[in-house]
Amino acid sequence: MNYISWAVVALGAYSLVAPLMKVATTGQEKIPSDVAALVANTVLVVGTIGVIAVSGQSVTDSVVSSKLPYVLGAGVCLAVGILSYYRALALGPVSIVAPIFGMFLAVSSVVGIVALGEPLTVRKVAGIGLAVLAIALVSID
Numbered sequence: 001m002n003y004i005s006w007a008v009v010a011l012g013a014y015s016l017v018a019p020l021m022k023v024a025t026t027g028q029e030k031i032p033s034d035v036a037a038l039v040a041n042t043v044l045v046v047g048t049i050g051v052i053a054v055s056g057q058s059v060t061d062s063v064v065s066s067k068l069p070y071v072l073g074a075g076v077c078l079a080v081g082i083l084s085y086y087r088a089l090a091l092g093p094v095s096i097v098a099p100i101f102g103m104f105l106a107v108s109s110v111v112g113i114v115a116l117g118e119p120l121t122v123r124k125v126a127g128i129g130l131a132v133l134a135i136a137l138v139s140i141d
Helices: 003-014 019-026 033-055 058-064 066-091 096-100 104-116 123-138
Strands: none
Touching: 019 033, 019 066, 019 096, 033 066, 066 096, 066 123, 096 104, 096 123, 104 123
């Protein structure tokens, strides 16, 4: 599969995270959002271990890489982001929380352009602008 196929799989799977977490963290017998994050991410860790084992990737070579600080930084950001996202879902409507969280796509694009030197095109500017407009229209009551 190419990167577009993987992106579509990610879109499909991740589109269900917010509704499932909303149901899990609200109403009767609700699970606290932090506990829900622990359980969901344990599933992620176990799945990732399985993929690494099947694919034969070396973990030990990677943890001594000079790139490890970037992975650790990403891990900290992921932890803060997911814990905050699940808490927001427990407190607010999916139709507002998910689009605001989804702005990470536009913000990541800007970071890629500014910090990583990726090309800036008129199409990208228009896309980011329209994404911001779309999120504003969907999430502002």
